[in-house]
Amino acid sequence: MSIHKEGYRIIAVTFIILGALAFIVGCFLSNIWWVAAICYAVLAILGFFVLSFFRKPNRALCIEEDAVMAPADGKVIIIQEVFEHEYLKEKRIQVSIFMSVFNVHINWFPIGGMVEYCKHHNGHFHVASHPKASEKNEHTTIVVNHHGVKVLFRQIAGLIARRIVCYAKAGKEVLPCTQAGFIKFGSRVDLLLPLDCKIEVAVGQKVRGGQTVVGRVNTH
Numbered sequence: 001m002s003i004h005k006e007g008y009r010i011i012a013v014t015f016i017i018l019g020a021l022a023f024i025v026g027c028f029l030s031n032i033w034w035v036a037a038i039c040y041a042v043l044a045i046l047g048f049f050v051l052s053f054f055r056k057p058n059r060a061l062c063i064e065e066d067a068v069m070a071p072a073d074g075k076v077i078i079i080q081e082v083f084e085h086e087y088l089k090e091k092r093i094q095v096s097i098f099m100s101v102f103n104v105h106i107n108w109f110p111i112g113g114m115v116e117y118c119k120h121h122n123g124h125f126h127v128a129s130h131p132k133a134s135e136k137n138e139h140t141t142i143v144v145n146h147h148g149v150k151v152l153f154r155q156i157a158g159l160i161a162r163r164i165v166c167y168a169k170a171g172k173e174v175l176p177c178t179q180a181g182f183i184k185f186g187s188r189v190d191l192l193l194p195l196d197c198k199i200e201v202a203v204g205q206k207v208r209g210g211q212t213v214v215g216r217v218n219t220h
Helices: 005-028 033-053
Strands: 067-069 074-084 090-099 106-108 113-121 139-146 149-157 163-166 179-184 187-193 213-216
Touching: 005 033, 005 179, 074 187, 090 213, 113 149, 113 163, 139 163, 149 163, 149 179, 187 213
Parallel strands: none
Antiparallel strands: 067 213, 074 090, 090 187, 106 179, 113 139, 139 149, 149 187, 163 179
16 A cells, blocks of 8 residues: 555645644643643544545456456446437446545546547536536546447546546557546546446446456457
8 A cells, every 4th residue: 555646745735734733732732631632633533534545555456358447446326328428429328436535536547448539628516426417517538449449438526526637648558457547535437338338337336446347348
């Protein structure tokens, strides 16, 4: 287990603030030991939470031919047929994964291939589990062309999430289960898969990025 690079600055600022608050507690509440103890405990919990949020687990990633892997840790909240308006302009199977503040927030490419499309969209910061969050919230859309099969996925900001980091670039070849980005403080990732994709997850199921097979595409 290590700390992700996206957390370095936030962690440094957080611990400077927490250190200053601890100094203030020591100066003004040292005579009231039980109040000081509670304050120190709260500050320690906050520091642990920030460190935990930016954790980078050492996990064995699972790579299977023509398998669409989970692009994030979280819980499957939606599996439905939708019409994709932005790029593909066709019906797709949408699989939405909700990431709570307690999940690892690294995003992985769900499949290998050429990044055909990548675009960031400004938007709102509504609750990420809302059905319309995929369209109305701030998000980044990425399309990977895997042997002619196009897999689209979106990094979607949530109520708390205010920053989406995306490493994808159009025209770049990517490997499955390599890092695609990071979403800070709770969010959602949507997969839009071909209608003939065999879905292997269910609503309510917990998935692990780079380890859980979401579906299998037909490249023949």
